[in-house]
Amino acid sequence: MAKGEETRQAILAKAFELSNVIGVAGLSIGRLAESTGLSKSGLFAHFGSKEALEVAVVEEASRQFVQDVMVPALRQPRGEPRVRALFERWLAWGQRPGGCFFVGATAELDDRPGLPRDALVQACKDWIDELTKAARIAISEGHFRKDLQPEQFAFEEYGVMLGAHTFLKFLRDPLSLDRAREAFERLVTTARSHAPRAR
Amino acid sequence: MAKGEETRQAILAKAFELSNVIGVAGLSIGRLAESTGLSKSGLFAHFGSKEALEVAVVEEASRQFVQDVMVPALRQPRGEPRVRALFERWLAWGQRPGGCFFVGATAELDDRPGLPRDALVQACKDWIDELTKAARIAISEGHFRKDLQPEQFAFEEYGVMLGAHTFLKFLRDPLSLDRAREAFERLVTTARSHAPRAR
Numbered sequence: 001m002a003k004g005e006e007t008r009q010a011i012l013a014k015a016f017e018l019s020n021v022i023g024v025a026g027l028s029i030g031r032l033a034e035s036t037g038l039s040k041s042g043l044f045a046h047f048g049s050k051e052a053l054e055v056a057v058v059e060e061a062s063r064q065f066v067q068d069v070m071v072p073a074l075r076q077p078r079g080e081p082r083v084r085a086l087f088e089r090w091l092a093w094g095q096r097p098g099g100c101f102f103v104g105a106t107a108e109l110d111d112r113p114g115l116p117r118d119a120l121v122q123a124c125k126d127w128i129d130e131l132t133k134a135a136r137i138a139i140s141e142g143h144f145r146k147d148l149q150p151e152q153f154a155f156e157e158y159g160v161m162l163g164a165h166t167f168l169k170f171l172r173d174p175l176s177l178d179r180a181r182e183a184f185e186r187l188v189t190t191a192r193s194h195a196p197r198a199r
Numbered sequence: 200m201a202k203g204e205e206t207r208q209a210i211l212a213k214a215f216e217l218s219n220v221i222g223v224a225g226l227s228i229g230r231l232a233e234s235t236g237l238s239k240s241g242l243f244a245h246f247g248s249k250e251a252l253e254v255a256v257v258e259e260a261s262r263q264f265v266q267d268v269m270v271p272a273l274r275q276p277r278g279e280p281r282v283r284a285l286f287e288r289w290l291a292w293g294q295r296p297g298g299c300f301f302v303g304a305t306a307e308l309d310d311r312p313g314l315p316r317d318a319l320v321q322a323c324k325d326w327i328d329e330l331t332k333a334a335r336i337a338i339s340e341g342h343f344r345k346d347l348q349p350e351q352f353a354f355e356e357y358g359v360m361l362g363a364h365t366f367l368k369f370l371r372d373p374l375s376l377d378r379a380r381e382a383f384e385r386l387v388t389t390a391r392s393h394a395p396r397a398r
Contacts, residue, residue, distance in 0.1 A: 022310075106369050107307070107309070108306070121369065124370060128370075152378055152382070155362055155366065155379075155382065156378075158362050158366075159358040159359050159361055159362025159382065160355070162361035162365060163354055163355070163358025164358075166305060166357070166361060170309050170320065170323070171324065171327075179350075179355075183351070183354065183355045183358065186355070186389060190385060
């Protein structure tokens with residue numbers, strides 16, 4: 001890695017860590033200068049603008065998410081074990097100070113059209129695609145029932161995580177993780193066999 | 200209603216409508232003055248501070264939520280019909296411009312300790328208690344199985360709504376409401392009878 005690239009990577013790691021706690025919108029070049037000991041002009045040279053910094057932070061978050069959540073989960077056997085590993089790694093990811101970066105950033109950027117929001121939407125869609133794909137593989141492995149809709153499975157799994165985040169971080173409910181795990185078990189259980197029919 | 204109280208109520212209705220779109224943190228006394236045609240000093244006389252205005256807006260949102268969601272749902276027969284009515288009214292509530300006030304405000308106030316956050320946490324807890332109570336009644340009416348945990352049911356229902364909000368508003372997925380309804384049906388179906396056992 002070239003020296004400039006190494007410095008940029010170190011700055012981004014710090015920027016991600018900071019914005020996970022104070023929010024991506026709250027992260028300023030000035031604040032980042034304080035935390036890194038670099039000059040504001042030096043940081044401007046690396047990123048060019050606050051908007052470009054935000055995009056870079058979202059990309060750094062995605063990079064770390066792939067590394068911490070996806071890569072280890074994808075080492076698990078195809079099918080239900082991999083679905084479970086993705087969920088558990090995701091729960092663990094949400095336990096860092098500030099909670100899940102993506103949920104926090106969604107709240108911040110939702111009403112702010114622009115490149116950072118676009119980057120974040122793409123990151124979330126990629127993740128939902130990954131959850132969908134894992135459910136689809138579990139069907140083809142015979143672990144989940146054939147008529148399961150993998151997109152619906154991913155939607156519900158995402159909802160469980162959003163609930164876990166809100167109950168933990170906003171409502172400060174100590175049972176949040178237990179509830180999320182129980183909801184996930186119900187999701188997997190009904191994905192395995194035919195659920196009892198509605199009326 | 201006294202004249203002063205009537206004016207305050209009209210201002211609050213406008214303040215709620217505005218903050219549902221621009222966010223409760225984005226609502227300033229100046230902005231509210233523009234929308235109502237009242238003077239800033241007059242508005243200060245009513246609310247005293249930006250913080251007090253935010254608390255009043257959260258309380259107004261709760262008042263409208265009770266009126267639009269809870270009161271009509273509580274007219275439905277006890278048990279599953281009422282659980283369903285609460286969910287459908289809640290979905291409809293989230294369809295106004297800006298989406299669900301409470302989800303948006305949660306994102307804004309989560310990291311801002313203070314009275315507005317406290318008021319919002321209380322409003323969300325009251326709502327979760329109401330969902331829990333409706334599930335508990337459905338158990339006692341024999342509609343839901345006896346070993347269902349009503350708090351778990353409410354957690355999962357809340358997660359479905361958060362998913363619906365994020366998929367609709369942030370990801371702009373046109374299938375969001377269909378997915379939310381299907382998730383809710385699965386929740387109700389497994390609440391009715393014993394779910395298939397895990398492994």
